[in-house]
Amino acid sequence: MDRRTFLTAAAAGLLAPQAATPSAITPSPTLSAVRPAAARTLRSDPFTLGVASGDPAADGFVLWTRLAVEPLSGDGHGGMPARDVEVDWQVATDERFSSVVRSGTATARSRDAHSVHVELNGLDPGRDYFYRFRSEGRLSPVARTRTTPAGERPLTFAVAACAHYEHGYYTAYRRLAEQEPDLVVFLGDYMYEYGPSGYTALAGRVRTHTPGKCATLADYRLRHAQYKSDHDLQAAHAVAPWLVAFDDHEIENNWAGPVSSTGAPGFARRRADAFRAYYENMPLRRASLQGAVLRINRRISWGTLARFHLLDTRQFRDDQACLDGVRAGCDERLSDRRTLLGSGQWRWLEEGLSGSDTRWNLLGQQILMAQRDYKIGPGREVNLDSWDGYAAERTRLLGSLSTTSNPVVLTGDAHMHHLADLKADFDDPDSPVVARELVTSSIASDGDGYRDRTWIAEALQENPHISFIDQRRGYLMARLTRDELSVDFRTLDYISRRGAPARTAHRITVPADPDRSAARAAARPPVVG
Missing domain, CATH: 3.60.21.70 (Alkaline phosphatase D (PhoD))
Known part of the structure; x- marks a missing residue:
């Protein structure tokens, strides 16, 4: 599929079936190497609120997600357990993640409504990047972001x-x-x-x-x-x-x-x-x-x-x-x-x-x-x-x-x-x-x-x-x-x-x-x- 079709499908969650089991994400060895996939304890998909990025700079940007298995749960915590949850993240130069450039693990804290803010730097200016998250064996949609250019590039x-x-x-x-x-x-x-x-x-x-x-x-x-x-x-x-x-x-x-x-x-x-x-x-x-x-x-x-x-x-x-x-x-x-x-x-x-x-x-x-x-x-x-x-x-x-x-x-x-x-x-x-x-x-x-x-x-x-x-x-x-x-x-x-x-x-x-x-x-x- 072309890039537009890929991005639209990813944003709509149509690629989510790849996340059905931990083995589905093994084609990207860097994400798997962050740490072994935890035993699944969340009862359903925690990435129901999607993913986002913002405040781009020449060498980085902010990546965001917030875990919620039941978004409309009345306590405002999205049906998440009252504990912190580890979230792996990954940044690549292609939408298939064959060229991963950065990865790591963040903590989605219960006190912060299980939100995650990853601030990246040290990347190349003026180029597209793709990112995704994983938590307890489940994979988020893929999204695109970019760094700002160093010169006078059109916008x-x-x-x-x-x-x-x-x-x-x-x-x-x-x-x-x-x-x-x-x-x-x-x-x-x-x-x-x-x-x-x-x-x-x-x-x-x-x-x-x-x-x-x-x-x-x-x-x-x-x-x-x-x-x-x-x-x-x-x-x-x-x-x-x-x-x-x-x-x-x-x-x-x-x-x-x-x-x-x-x-x-x-x-x-x-x-x-x-x-x-x-x-x-x-x-x-x-x-x-x-x-x-x-x-x-x-x-x-x-x-x-x-x-x-x-x-x-x-x-x-x-x-x-x-x-x-x-x-x-x-x-x-x-x-x-x-x-x-x-x-x-x-x-x-x-x-x-x-x-x-x-x-x-x-x-x-x-x-x-x-x-x-x-x-x-x-x-x-x-x-x-x-x-x-x-x-x-x-x-x-x-x-x-x-x-x-x-x-x-x-x-x-x-x-x-x-x-x-x-x-x-x-x-x-x-x-x-x-x-x-x-x-x-x-x-x-x-x-x-x-x-x-x-x-x-x-x-x-x-x-x-x-x-x-x-x-x-x-x-x-x-x-x-x-x-x-x-x-x-x-x-x-x-x-x-x-x-x-x-x-x-x-x-x-x-x-x-x-x-x-x-x-x-x-x-x-x-x-x-």
Whole structure:
């Protein structure tokens, strides 16, 4: 079979029969040599949540899995025994594992919901690798990952966000996987905390959440397991490494820093539990979990071509102004004392932008950065949970981007595709464009969606710096070279049933600005030594 067929079959578990007995894995002597296969004590397959990789570097990446023989077991431990379990792992340069380059054993600890994070280094830059796990005689699916290049190699990457399980099937994940990107950037709302039918007004309910709204560590672990059990999601993880960042629903709708949007007591404990469960279920480096804080703002470079600056727009923000929501006439939102990023993250971002030596700089973040007037006709209504609620800090950030080499902002949250010009002054038609903002629609949130051409035309007329909107479900597929960024806005006509094809609803090409790149290079201080 060809590579695409192999990867799709592996992600869907169709190659799992090879793992029926320990002898089935003997064609790979390195894995067998790690240690003798233990007597099987797990009553069924522990790799029901799939495998994943993330945070690639030039010499390595993170490998992830989490053992669960009964993913929807009510205690959040996936039906696993209350003991630690040894897990073998293996990395090869081919999907048949005839050329194994690294292998070892990790411990899936009961206290960590039997999750495994293997951080690898010392590998070759700019190449594909294949990986798998084994535990107590059972073999995981095979997946592909890659290291980042050393030079200026082109990059194909997908951007996705917002995957409410109840609102529809994850066909968009499957279509994304079939396009085999080099990298997947996921920008928040990977799972939703609501109980059954907790948010279905726009979409109805196609599938059902596990019982209860997430409030405890066990609840969050169980909800992650339900989402990870989906084979279409597993296929998307199996095809490429991911860069992941949370938004609000991984914890609670519209939370802000230490503030619960519902005012419920015990939010600090709930947030810490949600962070822990998120780490346990994502291919993140161990250093990201720092007690009750989960650090997701980080930088990943794709050689000298691009640098991804991933932001956290939740954990360090001031509470939303004027009681949140979409409102008019909120002067509080304009205060220059309000912060979305927090002082520490702001300094980190400024240093990263000013010190970047890559051709392109891509900001991955969660909420709409462009000004957006939701009121058709006279007056203005803005979403105070987005950057419109922190307008002064947005102005400062756009000032920094104006001196950055080829900045592009990648955004989630909105549940519809947007293409926007980010301007120094959104109300001035002659104000210069600082950067382009590419907003992905949702994987599943808000159900099938629709394409109301009259409403879209009115919204675009109200917001002339926004040139494209589409409410259907989908994702972005982008190709980046030295000279240009080309982006396909991919859409599906339905997700309320399986099998929809994905089509390109709109395509844009963003050319590199050689003058800005040259100016940035000239402004960098000389290297001494």
